[in-house]
Amino acid sequence: MEPSGNLKSLLESIPKEIAIVAATKYACAMDMKKLLAYGICNFGENRADVFLQKYDELKEEEILWHFIGHLQTNKAKEVLPKIHVLHSLDSLRLAQIIEKVREEPLDCYIEVNINEETQKNGIQVQDLSAFIKALEAYPKVNVIGLMMMSTKEGSSQEKLQQFLALAKLRDAINPSLGLSMGMSDDYQEAIQAKTTTLRLGRILWEMK
Secondary structure, eight states: OOBOTTHHHHHHHSOTTSEEEEEOTTOOHHHHHHHHTTTOOEEEEOOHHHHHHHHHHTTTSOOEEEEOSOOOHHHHHHHGGGOSEEEEEOOHHHHHHHHHHOSSOEEEEEEBOTTOOTTSOSBOGGGHHHHHHHGGGOTTEEEEEEEOOOOTTOOHHHHHHHHHHHHHHHHHHOTTSEEEOOOTTTHHHHHHTTOSEEEEOGGGBOOO
16 A cells, blocks of 8 residues: 555644554555655554564554453453553453563553444443542553544534534533544544544555
8 A cells, every 4th residue: 555645634634632643454564654754653553463473574663552442351461561551451451461471551542432322442431430439549551531432424523513512512621632533434533523633544655
């Protein structure tokens, strides 16, 4: 794959204060290197086995690794020591593993099931405050924000309202926390809702 011909203008259109994580599910290691020339050094993977392979292939590059998918506990011990940011903290069991395997604290976004979808992972809204309180027992879990995914079938306005709901929830809990929300299909709505991190995939590439 090649970077999108519009990539430079896309990056320039996104406010400078918003971090861009390249979701590289469809990219091989050689393709990922092409994004470095555009100043993109944050890469997000959502499959443990693929992440571990790419991590080895790109170990000579200056990359900040993000894990953005659901992390199964049986894969966590291999993945957690190698990443810089986890976007999908959704259980105390995972927090326990972070505490055990990390030498340094790990920046984490708590995944929130803001739309209460049964097929999605994440902490329920009503349980979030208690979950954050329980995480205080794990010094190596550094909560930096909240993460969500919008509904696939929602309209632009519905997606915006979903993002605004997470922003409102964040403001009620701790306004200093960041927000990881917005992907290729809804990043503009996420920007309107004042996200601090975008997870962009297909829009970065010339998809054939």
